[in-house]
């Protein structure tokens with residue numbers, strides 16, 4: 001017969017400290033007998049466990065280690081999950097347009113001083129503010145084309161609406177001043193549609209200065 005090991009209070013078994021042996025428990029149909037004991041976890045909490053499980057390392061804590069692992073894993077999943085979130089690409093595109101001079105949209109956004117508000121630099125807060133009203137296929141539109149990406153200046157629009165807005169809000173730079181076509185139309189006193197037609201065919205200089213002879 002195998003010698004029954006005797007443990008004493010304070011013995012280190014696995015990652016835990018043995019306190020006192022409890023009653024033997026009988027497990028399953030095979031009626032396997034397991035020795036249980038009271039242990040002290042590295043976190044200070046006392047807990048019951050099967051001695052062999054602690055000895056083999058299958059049981060490493062009162063449960064606190066497992067809990068913190070699950071928490072860590074949950075956090076990883078949350079960050080990882082955001083990359084697959086329906087709004088991730090939109091969020092990342094917005095950040096790039098406003099902050100990365102190498103982005104092809106930068107000149108119309110970051111280059112014109114358009115920023116993403118601090119709150120929305122955090123993808124979680126961006127999702128919190130916008131996701132409840134989002135429907136697949138919608139695009140984020142800034143109500144004031146010269147305004148920032150921030151809650152009160154943004155709304156969801158269809159792609160078609162957005163294209164219309166972009167046309168309406170097309171920015172034209174002339175002599176170092178950037179204005180929308182409709183602003184130039186007012187300023188130059190040229191009807192909007194005529195000005196737009198000119199800009200679609202001519203360069204800015206000619207579109208703005210052309211006089212019928």
Ligand SMILES: [Zn+2]
Nearest residue numbers: 041043062064
């Ligand atoms: Zn513990």
